[in-house]
Amino acid sequence: LYYCDFIRRSICTPSRRPTLIPCGARIKGMLVEMRDTRIHSCDVGPLNLYRWSREMANVDLKKAAFRPLSDEFEIFDLDFYTDGPETGRQPKELPVPIARDGILSAIVVWFDLRLDPETTYSxxxxxxxxxxHPQAVMYFNEIKVQAGAQIPLVVANHGAELQFAIDEAQLHGQEKTTIIPLPRYDPRWKEHSDKTQELAKSLHTRMQVASEFRAITQACLKMGIQPTNFGLDPQVTSRFCNMFFTSLG
Incomplete structure (x- = not known):
């Protein structure tokens, strides 16, 4: 959506309205049970409780093992001619009905692109x-659910990524949902994850400005050339710069 906004501000004029391809997208999702039980001969079932993450990851659902617990539902319907980075930034709640018993562990997401009014790429x-194109997955704290339960899914759009959460406070007292407690959990993990997320969002927003983009890339280049001058581990810096500059290309 940042790029759509940039095109409208930089190219579109009252007398010139270019055709956008794609011109829009429907973002869809599904709540699923996606758990590992054994890897080779090892029982890894207990590790599923620690799989939760605040970040989306790519997944090929045509190869991955999962059980749908809800029907597919629409998350956003985006019009690239009008919607921008602020669209959906305010978190909204989507009550998602559960259709099958199981252990809710993740949400999977995909999109249907409208290439033109008559053609869709899904x-x-x-x-x-x-x-x-793969799909995307984000893992939650595991919840045991029964058919008929309502899951209060909270979703927000940060311009370049979607963020999902389950309002667990609303689940207390529901007969058809049981939050599976995490045996051991270091709250510092979540604290570091939250800080990293906020820094990543701030960095992405700043890079939409040309002058900021140049300053950030130059800073990364300097750190990559002389990491020890900044007190950085050369191997970590090399890996970061490789990922950073590859993503720009």
Whole structure:
């Protein structure tokens, strides 16, 4: 959405309205049970409780093992001619009905791109068409659910990524949901994760400005060339710079 906003501000004029391809997208999702039980001969079931993450990750649902616990539902319907980075930034709640018993462990997400008013390109895992695009997954604290339960899913759009959470306070007292407690949990993990997320969002927002983009890339280049001058581990810095500059290309 940052790029759509940039195009509208930089290219579009009252007398010139370019055709955007794609012109919009529907973001869809599904609540699922996605758990590992054994890897080779090892029982890894207990580790599922620690799998939760605040970040989305790529997943190929046509190869991954999962059980749908809800029907697919629409998260956002975006119009690239009008919507921008602020669209959906305010968190909204989506009550998602559970259709099957199981252990809710993740949300999986995909999109249907509107290439034009009549043509759609879908990355749905249930589509018969083969695509090279993966889907996305984000893991939650595990919740035992029964059919008929309502899950208060909270979603927000940060311009370049989606953020999901479950309002667990609303689950207390529900007969058909049971939050599975985490045996041991260091709150510093979440604190560091939250700080990293905020820094990443701030960095991405600043890089939409040309002068800030140049300053950030120059700073990364200096750190990559002389990491010890900044008190950085050369191997970590090399890996970061490789990921950073590769993502720009």
């Amino acid at each position: 990355t749905s895992p249930f589509s018969a068409e083969a695509t090279h």
